[in-house]
Amino acid sequence: QAQLVESGGGVVQPGGSLRLSCVASGFNFDYYAIAWFRQAPGKEREGVSCISSLDDKTYYRDSVKGRFTISRDNAKKTVYLQMDTLRPGDTAVYYCAAIHLYSDYCTPHGEFDYWGQGTQVTVSS
Numbered sequence: 001q002a003q004l005v006e007s008g009g010g011v012v013q014p015g016g017s018l019r020l021s022c023v024a025s026g027f028n029f030d031y032y033a034i035a036w037f038r039q040a041p042g043k044e045r046e047g048v049s050c051i052s053s054l055d056d057k058t059y060y061r062d063s064v065k066g067r068f069t070i071s072r073d074n075a076k077k078t079v080y081l082q083m084d085t086l087r088p089g090d091t092a093v094y095y096c097a098a099i100h101l102y103s104d105y106c107t108p109h110g111e112f113d114y115w116g117q118g119t120q121v122t123v124s125s
Helices: none
Strands: 003-007 010-012 018-025 032-039 046-051 058-060 068-073 078-083 092-100 119-123
Touching: 003 092, 018 032, 018 092, 018 119, 032 078, 046 068, 046 078, 058 068, 078 092
Parallel strands: 010 119
Antiparallel strands: 003 018, 018 078, 032 046, 032 092, 046 058, 068 078, 092 119
16 A cells, blocks of 8 residues: 655744655655645645656755755655755645656646645744
8 A cells, every 4th residue: 555654844943944754655666756745724735846756856846945955765765855944934734745757857736646644844933
């Protein structure tokens, strides 16, 4: 059974850092692009970042460019989202998702095959 499990969320002050992890199981991770999404209360879900299955090409939404870094470790079937210089506007539940796409292209748009349960990130003083 395919599964994605996120961890690493928490409460942090503005300007602080967190590293989210997304561990996959039950599917051939190497052939999937992985994306991070987030949803704040009362707002629509938005794509934050994505990493391709081939050549680790990345995508970031404008508001996180230069602050967030996505990476993957295929041996550990894990994708990371390093979040630095966090802002209150980054507060949301963060989800990782996988899409079967063996390519050097990645976008948070499209029909993702698997989703995690989410991890809460709260940025507050």
